[in-house]
Amino acid sequence: MADMLDQLSIDCLIFGFGEGQLRLLLISREDAPAQGQWALPGGFILRSESIDDASRRILRQLTGLQDLYLAQLRAFGAVDRYPPRRVVTLAYYALISADRHPLTSHSAKARWFPVTELPALPFDHEAIFQEGMATLRRNIRHQPVGFELLPEKFTLLQLQQLYEAILGLPLDKPNFRRKLTRMDLLIPLPEYQREVAHRAARLYRFDKDRYDRLCEEGFVFEVAPPRRERKTPDR
Amino acid sequence: MADMLDQLSIDCLIFGFGEGQLRLLLISREDAPAQGQWALPGGFILRSESIDDASRRILRQLTGLQDLYLAQLRAFGAVDRYPPRRVVTLAYYALISADRHPLTSHSAKARWFPVTELPALPFDHEAIFQEGMATLRRNIRHQPVGFELLPEKFTLLQLQQLYEAILGLPLDKPNFRRKLTRMDLLIPLPEYQREVAHRAARLYRFDKDRYDRLCEEGFVFEVAPPRRERKTPDR
DNA sequence: CTAACTTGTAGTCAAAATGACTATAACTTA
């Protein structure tokens, strides 16, 4: 344990999307404190690794997941957030497509929970989750991070449902598809859904290269929720 | 020193705006390492204080500044970022109006530098600065943080110049004022500039209460840079 | 095998926002 930093820890918010629901991956804690309780996957940092490396290692060890979108949220450092001793935690958040990264047997202690039905979480994990949700809601509008939560190939309806689940409001289907397709960031594939009980929808792929190129020209990704009519009572 | 966390530090990016330029406050380091070099104001965290409290204390002690907009950027934790020993730093960024918070004699070792003319910075402070600039550029478009950099009462031209300085591109004056005033977040004051060598402009104040109310209704603050024409060569 | 149902996808249309300008007002200084 001498090779660990004892004043810092890492906790990961792992968001996934499946069946129209946004989900969070929790693990059942193996050790005290809060042993046996569902909590954010977390761990400590080795002296020999950067914090980003540590976050990837911890995630891999606890859940078997790797090569996923992983970014730092922020540090949480209330004095008494971790009862045993003073530890500041670095919160990371990951976005993954449930199908792209199925849970292996390796992660027997891990389970997906719909974000609307989370169990009580220990320490300040509830606050971390709330902050992560807020950040996700903000980011999905201004950055094309939503695609990380979908399979490589997806339909426009899946994309729309993802936005609806995260933003928590309904979107108009024709308008949503018009907006997204006109952005020229989705590549229509010569493929369609299979085994669906209705007309098969075309599959699309996100064009990351094109996005990067457009960004250099000053392009800004924006998916605004419908602005409700502004009541202009006085003036 | 036993009451300090020795594996963590705090470094602050302090942005200010004056005379059409975005500036960063640096201090000349009193102690080794990098003694005498210009660097981000920083320090260590007491066991008895939260990280947010620590950031405010450090800022006050080093610069005399208080009661300002201060938010966390993120943690920087490369293994060798701080040569003496392994320390992860929490970067914060502050936005202040140069006039609202003049430097007191208290902060003799502090000086404002235009962000375009920064001296070489020690450790990973350069990377922290770059990340902070990117975050500021992103945030000023989606959140009304720009007002933190202006005096309480400001003119529309000052606001526009602030956006131009941060985004690094020119904006059309009539269109900018139309966009901002139609948002209904600026309260026109019955006051005008004084002692200017031309027609005095009206002063405005940011209506934070109204902003908070609109946000609850789903309003989203957006100041998009002009989208250059999309070349649609093929298709 | 036709009808009912589901989802996909193309359009329409009025309203609002945007980008590019023009024009004029209000001051100061030469």
Place this chain on the structure above:
DNA sequence: TAAGTTATAGTCATTTTGACTACAAGTTAG
């Protein structure tokens, strides 16, 4: 009094939006 600055109101064509309609393409129920 004229020239120079900045403020501020408006115009206008174009684009984007929000709210819908219509129809296509499959599946399943009767």
